[in-house]
Structure formats: structure tokens, C-alpha cells
Amino acid sequence: MSHASSLADARDPTLATAVHRRLREDILSGRLPPGQKLRLRDLTENYGAGASPMREALAKLAAEGLAEQLEHRGFRVAAAAPYQLDGLIRSRVLAECAALRESIRRGEAAWEEALLLAEHRLSRAARSLDPHRFISNPDWEACHLRFHQALLSACGASPLLAFCDRLREEARRYRALSNTLAYPGRDVAAEHVALARAALDRDAETAADLLAQHYERTGAFVGADLGRMTE
Known part of the structure; x- marks a missing residue:
């Protein structure tokens, strides 16, 4: 040059x-x-x-x-060790549950409509591109992102949402490094439906508990897989 x-x-x-x-x-x-x-x-x-x-x-x-x-x-x-994932999941739970509670408290009709639409589109997207083996579908990933963003979108705190977006992206790196993407024995779609229902029912504590469980389950699958890869 x-x-x-x-x-x-x-x-x-x-x-x-x-x-x-x-x-x-x-x-x-x-x-x-x-x-x-x-x-x-x-x-x-x-x-x-x-x-x-x-x-x-x-x-x-x-x-x-x-x-x-x-x-x-x-x-x-940067390294991506299982113990670092534990801290990341904990941070996501703390930040996003706070944002979700506030979003439920402040959300108006437009928020409800956006969340309903995001959940509907997510439910219609196939997680895998192949019916016989798991190949991640980019359309599902995009719908999944929009659904989780819609949940928090009414919280009214832009810096908090930006922090949540950053943590979400960091978590995506761990998911990308892991071979465990299908989460055997887990009904991810049902988790999303229950989460949306609790939010729309304005049951903030149930919604926050479901969101925490959602992330902790993912963290357990991905962390176990990363642990096997580093043994």
C-alpha cells in the first residue's frame, strides 16, 4: 500500500x-x-x-x-471459556429482566402489536433448513432476534437496550462456537409462546422468570458443549 x-x-x-x-x-x-x-x-x-x-x-x-x-x-x-459464558448469561438475565419488567409496565398498544407480530413470525419460521438434521436457518435467527428485541422495546431506556444488544451479540459468539444448536429434548417454540403470553398478560414477574430460564437453559446446553470441546 x-x-x-x-x-x-x-x-x-x-x-x-x-x-x-x-x-x-x-x-x-x-x-x-x-x-x-x-x-x-x-x-x-x-x-x-x-x-x-x-x-x-x-x-x-x-x-x-x-x-x-x-x-x-x-x-x-478473546477467549471464550465456559466460565466466561456463565458470567455472560448472568449479566443477560440481570439486564434483560430489568428491561422486560419496565417494558411491560410502560408498553402500550403499539408495543403489544409489535410483540404479537414478532412472535407470530418467529412461530412460522423453521429453525432448521433440513428436516433430517439441524442446519441453522438465518430467517429463524433474524425472527428470533426481533422477538427478543420486541419484548424489551418499550422500556424507554436506550442505554440499557444498547447494553442488552451488546450482551446478546457476545452470547451469539458462544452459540456459534458450539455444536449444540438443536437443544435436544427442549421445546424452544413453547418457551417463546409462554414468554410472549406472560408479557402480554402484564405478568412481569412470570415473564422475567421465564426469560431467565430461557437463557439459563441455552447457557447450560452451550456451556456443556464448549466444556466437551476443551477437554
Whole structure:
């Protein structure tokens, strides 16, 4: 890359943002696995950006906890150990249950309609692309995300919702790294129906308990699978 091009990269904050977004998605999706070295030379070639925006992107990832800075040795993808998942699930339960209670308290007719629609679309989407073996369906994943966002959307606290979104994305990385995606013996659809019903009935405590159980079940499946993978 030429000196002039490097200077242009350094002055272009949108390039650093775009590179950060791509790197972040590759970490969250598991394409960049935990512990992988993030070598500057390789990254600049693979992502088509200069050293300056790449360093800025890596620094942002480290601040978010998705990358680790090594003393005098660059960066690597952050670890994803089962014990870290336990803390993440606990944080999600605390944050999202608080947001859910407030969303139920404040939610008006538009919130109810949005939640009903989100639950209906989720119930119609197939979790797997193959009826004989589990292959995650991107449409179901998108509907699942919108359903959980709809539950909390009326809480009226944007910083809290942003924090919940960040925790949700971190949890997605653990799910992507795990081979346990079908959750044998578990009726995920029924859990969503019960959760929506409790929220729409304005039963905040039941809804919060169901949400906590929902995340704790997922954490147990994924954590056990990650534990087997690291043995």
C-alpha cells in the first residue's frame, strides 16, 4: 500500500468503522476463533485496509472485550471459556429482566402489536433448513432476534437496550462456537409462546422468570458443549 494511500486511510474514519464492523462480525460468527492471532500484516491484506484503520479497529475490539492486546505482540481474538459464558448469561438475565419488567409496565398498544407480530413470525419460521438434521436457518435467527428485541422495546431506556444488544451479540459468539444448536429434548417454540403470553398478560414477574430460564437453559446446553470441546 502506498504512502499516500496510507495517509488517506488514516484520515478516513468510515474505513476504520467498516473494518471494525467486519472484524467484529467475523469474531461473533466464529469465523475468527478464540485465541487466533490477529496479525496486522495478514489483516491488512485480508480486509483491504491500511495499518492505521486496522489498529483503530483492533483497539475498539479490545475495548469491547472481543480482542485481547498482547504486550509487544499485537492482538488476538478473546477467549471464550465456559466460565466466561456463565458470567455472560448472568449479566443477560440481570439486564434483560430489568428491561422486560419496565417494558411491560410502560408498553402500550403499539408495543403489544409489535410483540404479537414478532412472535407470530418467529412461530412460522423453521429453525432448521433440513428436516433430517439441524442446519441453522438465518430467517429463524433474524425472527428470533426481533422477538427478543420486541419484548424489551418499550422500556424507554436506550442505554440499557444498547447494553442488552451488546450482551446478546457476545452470547451469539458462544452459540456459534458450539455444536449444540438443536437443544435436544427442549421445546424452544413453547418457551417463546409462554414468554410472549406472560408479557402480554402484564405478568412481569412470570415473564422475567421465564426469560431467565430461557437463557439459563441455552447457557447450560452451550456451556456443556464448549466444556466437551476443551477437554
